[in-house]
Amino acid sequence: MIETMTTESAPDPALDPQQDGLQAHFKPNISADEIEQVYHLKRAQPLLQVFTALFHGGFDGVLVRLLVLRELASDTASASFTRPDINTRLAYLLPESLETVLMRLRTNQLLAWDPQQAVYRVTPMARNVLSAIDALLAMGKEEDPADMGYLLSQVAGSQMMGGVTVEQLHHLLGRLVELTEEFADAIASGSEFRLRESQAKWHVACDWVEKGSEILRAITSDENADHATHRAAQAIGRAQSSLLNMQGMFSRALNQIERQRVHLGQSGLSTTDIKRWLLLHDDLASLAVGAIDLPVVPQFITPAEMIDVAEAELLSDRAASAVQGGLPSGEDAPTTISDGPPMQKELDEWLARLADFTAPGKFPASVDGAAPTIQVHESLLPASFAVASYRASMLPLLGDADEARLQGATGDLARLPVTFTPSDEMVQLPDLHVAAMSLASLTLSLNPEGDKSDE
Incomplete structure (x- = not known):
């Protein structure tokens, strides 16, 4: 092992080139030894x-050193190696x-030389270093886009x-935290x-x-862990909760993109399908080969003659239209039928129905000043199973602060003074389309005076 030189008094920077070189990276009024991380790194x-x-050094030299050290460490038949071996x-x-690699490994205590037996041995520190490198290389072979496998394996091993x-x-x-910020940026980008x-x-x-x-859970329940470890574990738990709660944000963003998707006529293709097809081609310019040709250029007419003919045709058309009829007679605008998506129409009707529930007299009278409440199935039915399911999927938007800041029908739905309260129980219903439904309620929000908050 490499021995660390220690003395009773602090070394003089003027006599210690290494210390003087480290101090050169700090401000004049800051001592490197006063930094806690510097102390841990020096240890x-x-x-x-x-x-x-x-x-x-270069990558090739690093590769050869690791190759030699791994070859020697992988031999478990013997703990020592002669030079002929x-x-x-x-x-x-x-x-x-x-010879160069062996000398470097031996000089830096990665290989130990026994002069009495004339053999080499792999040092314990070298095996620890190789174990850490091999664990990192093994994690790199697995599919881990989140890059959390190695970090979590280190925590799990240390905990055991x-x-x-x-x-x-x-x-x-x-x-x-990095993953949470990355996912939040992706949601804010609006890119499907x-x-x-x-x-x-x-x-x-x-x-x-x-x-x-x-x-x-094992770390937080460990009585021997110090306060800093407990606090870090609790912070990780909060970060994990924030990460898990992003499922709803992904769903809302993708639903918003789905509502805004543009379809090309009656072909069934959308702009997303075209973009996905274009991304499969490395060279987009090659798609135009054979599809775009040079236009026919008439060589027998000069530009001046073309301007004269165009001017004469333009003036003749204007004179004929002015002499024949003057202003055209008025006509009724053609009647058009809205081709809006049926899902948007269903959302508008559902919004109007919920807004009607908030009108005076729709909710039952409150008891002892409590907020008026109705069962959810009273507002969802009667309707077909598909329509009732769609209405039920929109209920979590009630009172959503993020959605309430947006424009459109979903924003109006989130701003209604109604609170949605779900439960795990089921209620049987005498309906032709829906046999049972989760027991939930809609509560009308009241201000301190007992009036509805939107009046």
């Missing part, structure tokens, strides 16, 4: 120097390159060994393709959240 100097020895095992490397650190929890918390890509990534993140819930 880990032997381990950091091992990583420096492995990863310093190493030459045989790594015969595909040039002798000069192998009873040594989870606040830093590991902070890394996981930081990744959860970005929304669907982020929603798929959100589902993967939720799978990791479910796997990590038990770990967090």
